[in-house]
Amino acid sequence: MTGSEVPPSFRLVYVPGVMPDKWVRVWHERHPDVPLALAQVPAAAAAEQLRGGEADAGLVRLPVDRTVFSAIPLYTERTVVVVPKDHLVTAVDEVMPEDLSDDIVLHPLDDVLDWERGLPGRPAFERPATTADAVELVAAGIGVLIVPLSLARLHHRKDLTHRPLKDAPESSVALSWPEDATTDQVEDFIGIVRGRTVNSTRGRVQQPPADRPGRTDKDGARHKDGAGRKPGAAGKPGAAGKPGANRRGGASGGTPKGGGKRGRPRRRS
Structure with missing residues (x-):
């Protein structure tokens, strides 16, 4: 297998006391083709692992150096x-x-x-x-x-x-990663620890709301209807009959003036 064929992996470190099982399980469900390499490290060593590129993200204890790392606090322990x-x-x-x-x-x-x-x-x-x-x-x-x-x-x-x-x-636990190495895989894991569903927007690609095109189409349809009514006002049933009757009268040349209303003339006795 060549280097290009090796599947990418997500490397996660965690400190003693943290239980990452539930998040790891969700990762495997959502990304079966992306292995997750999990390693426990001493609390003092987690920052060096992340800084040295030996891990993509870590479940660590706060504080962290915010000039180097991003961090999302998860919970505080008693x-x-x-x-x-x-x-x-x-x-x-x-x-x-x-x-x-x-x-x-x-x-x-x-x-x-x-x-x-x-x-x-x-x-x-x-x-x-x-x-x-x-x-x-x-x-x-x-x-x-x-x-x-x-x-x-x-x-x-x-x-x-x-x-x-x-x-x-008290001690707080956070998900942390190097600020200049926010990869797509890191974004995926952020979504998992935050409880987002698989269809949730993760932030790296902002999509317009699903109903926005529908509202636009609906507005367009209303505009089209309004545009159609204006020329069609003369084409309403009541209005359309009058010009139609005049045209028929002009063609016969002998329809009485009231013929459009009364139909056939009454016979005189």
Whole structure:
């Protein structure tokens, strides 16, 4: 197979916690001849993959560099605290930051939350390399971990649970791609994540509304009808009979003046 015969593919990367299955399934339904190459990458590596041309688009966590990338926000996740099942905070439905004041709060190097005001609780002596490592430390009773809900579910363990954390930063997920590489395939995937139907206009080719030609034709027909009525006014049944009768009278040369109304003359007695 030559290079020109290789079918084009759409390369999509996604970060941990994101579930692209439903969008990928729709892509395969709509574009069975265009393979979709799917790869999970660390959150910090997604931008480099897109910038280096190794992927066409990505399901990433915000923020992104808007001078380089376009992005469509998809949803914002709730933040939770992961704790052992026998932790005190499991007695409540929602945890306040001050409830963690006596706990060591682990802060992995791949954390995706923006802690401008600092983490609650006490810091650990070392930062775990990954979120997965931090989950292992929570299970060992070393501390607790604050993450987006999807990451808590991704690293679920039977001996751990989680509770929503109030007044904590949140993480938003977006579809992103290099601004100068908005291809037709990217436009197609944008339509999928936005829930457009297969017949929806995607924006790259703007078509006039389907009923616009019909309205134009209808207007034209009205104009034609109006134009036809003007000369046809003399051709109405009532008007047309008069000139027709005159013409017949002129041809016979002897029709009485009232003959057009009364027909045959009455016989005198």
